[in-house]
Amino acid sequence: MTTVNVRSIGALEELQTGLIRYADQVEATLTAVQREVQRTLDWLDERVRHWQNAVVRYQEEERRTRAAYERCMASGDRDHLPNCGELAQAMSETRRRLAQAEVNLRMAVDARKAVQAEAESYQREVSRLRAFVQNDTAKAVEILRTKVTVLHSYAGSGISAAGITPGAPAFGAGLAIGAAIGVMSGQEDAKQGDTGTQQSTFAEGSEPPIQMLHPEIRVVRIDQIDLSDSPVHSSGDFSKVSHEEMVDGLTKLRQVKRWIEQGATDQMLREIDEEQGLSGAQGYHNIYRVFYGDSAIKLDWVDGRYQVTNGYHRLSVARELGMETIPARIGG
Numbered sequence: 268m269t270t271v272n273v274r275s276i277g278a279l280e281e282l283q284t285g286l287i288r289y290a291d292q293v294e295a296t297l298t299a300v301q302r303e304v305q306r307t308l309d310w311l312d313e314r315v316r317h318w319q320n321a322v323v324r325y326q327e328e329e330r331r332t333r334a335a336y337e338r339c340m341a342s343g344d345r346d347h348l349p350n351c352g353e354l355a356q357a358m359s360e361t362r363r364r365l366a367q368a369e370v371n372l373r374m375a376v377d378a379r380k381a382v383q384a385e386a387e388s389y390q391r392e393v394s395r396l397r398a399f400v401q402n403d404t405a406k407a408v409e410i411l412r413t414k415v416t417v418l419h420s421y422a423g424s425g426i427s428a429a430g431i432t433p434g435a436p437a438f439g440a441g442l443a444i445g446a447a448i449g450v451m452s453g454q455e456d457a458k459q460g461d462t463g464t465q466q467s468t469f470a471e472g473s474e475p476p477i478q479m480l481h482p483e484i485r486v487v488r489i490d491q492i493d494l495s496d497s498p499v500h501s502s503g504d505f506s507k508v509s510h511e512e513m514v515d516g517l518t519k520l521r522q523v524k525r526w527i528e529q530g531a532t533d534q535m536l537r538e539i540d541e542e543q544g545l546s547g548a549q550g551y552h553n554i555y556r557v558f559y560g561d562s563a564i565k566l567d568w569v570d571g572r573y574q575v576t577n578g579y580h581r582l583s584v585a586r587e588l589g590m591e592t593i594p595a596r597i598g599g
Contacts, residue, residue: 284538287529290404291522297393304386311379318372325365332358401525408530474532481559486524486592487566489585492573499583512548513584519554524594527555564595573597 336354343349502510526536533552540550547553558564564578575582576598585593 284535286404286408287526287531287535288539290400290529291525293400294397294525297397301390301393304382304389307382308379308386311375311382314375315372315379318368318375321368322365322372325361325368329358329361329365332361401529405529474534476530476532477527477536477555477559478530480533481563483596484559484563484594485597487573487595487597488592489582489590492566492575492582494575494579494582494586497575497579497583499579505580508580510584513580514588516548516554516557517581517584517588517590519551520558520593521590523551523554523558526551527559558594564593565598566595567598 332354336351336358339349339351339354498504505513508516523536526539533555536550536552536555540546540552545551556562558581564581565576566573566578567576568574573595578595582593
């Protein structure tokens with residue numbers, strides 16, 4: 268009977284972690300580019316306003332110099348012509364500046380329209396890319412997790428797999444190996460007359476994703492939460508944790524949610540903190556514990572709305588930041 272030597276499971280786990288980080292890096296890059304695009308649009312808006320104000324200023328100056336020139340010309344008679352040369356020159360210079368300002372204004376407006384059109388086209392492409400990365404990366408991470416779990420089970424079971432080519436790539440053979448293990452386990456149970464118990468989805472030594480550790484945590488729409496009786500009305504209502512620290516935590520929660528949805532594990536968050544030099548309350552792992560652990564926001568479903576049991580301060584800041592959803596533990 269031929270056996271399969273399954274190797275480099277750790278490499279698959281590293282690839283899984285790499286995919287999650289890749290998705291986050293893509294999101295960070297797209298966000299940075301979006302900020303640059305917005306800065307360019309803001310600068311062009313400022314240029315348009317600048318030249319609009321310049322046109323108004325030069326129009327007023329042109330009216331003043333023209334009026335002064337006309338008064339000067341009317342002050343003389345046929346025998347004594349007035350000397351209005353300087354006023355005529357000033358009026359001519361003002362008209363030149365006005366014409367140049369009008370040209371610059373048209374150029375700024377045209378540039379603003381052109382950049383806006385390009386930005387809208389870019390944003391459509393970004394939306395498609397973001398959807399692709401988020402959706403397909405999540406699917407890829409899920410596939411890798413399934414295959415790693417199966418390979419761990421196979422590698423630790425000591426079961427031989429007849430019919431599988433020696434040296435077959437672990438990634439491609441993952442599902443086939445899983446099916447073989449399931450069939451062979453069922454055959455052994457039948458032979459022994461023992462139904463046994465269902466094995467855990469994750470084999471020993473394989474860390475389950477965070478989502479599976481906290482089935483009681485749900486992502487809830489904030490507009491479905493009743494905050495009418497919230498005691499939080501200003502930054503002065505924050506005591507244990509400052510308003511600034513809460514804002515930083517909720518900002519990081521957005522990243523943590525994305526990682527968790529993509530299949531992150533407890534250890535992955537610890538590794539990310541270590542790589543970025545974060546520790547304690549500043550770390551992503553702490554944000555995970557605060558929002559998914561024992562200190563999670565607690566809600567009760569009452570008469571078609573969520574009532575808050577614990578978490579008013581976090582919910583207040585989440586709404587302040589424009590967040591649409593938040594993880595919470597749901598009660599009765």
